[in-house]
Amino acid sequence: MRATTIHAPYDMRVEDVPEPIVQLPTDAVVRVLRACICGSDLWAYRGEAARQPGQRIGHEFLGVVEETGSEVTG
Ligand SMILES: [Zn+2]
Numbered sequence: 001m002r003a004t005t006i007h008a009p010y011d012m013r014v015e016d017v018p019e020p021i022v023q024l025p026t027d028a029v030v031r032v033l034r035a036c037i038c039g040s041d042l043w044a045y046r047g048e049a050a051r052q053p054g055q056r057i058g059h060e061f062l063g064v065v066e067e068t069g070s071e072v073t074g
Pocket residue numbers: 038039040059060
């Protein structure tokens with residue numbers, strides 16, 4: 001799959017990354033259909049908030065739940 005990652009201030013990339021899997025009973029795998037940039041992503045983009053190199057960014061999205069862990073009820 002493709003994901004947006006940040007490697008350093010002003011260095012954001014769209015890269016191939018491993019497919020997500022359910023690891024914990026409370027996990028869900030969501031196929032993202034639409035996403036946007038959040039203000040908190042801009043802090044990292046400008047170097048004003050720390051991120052691990054290669055960390056995925058973006059958490060504002062619309063998608064379809066494709067798989068859930070055993071403890072997900074809603
Ligand atoms: Zn946000």
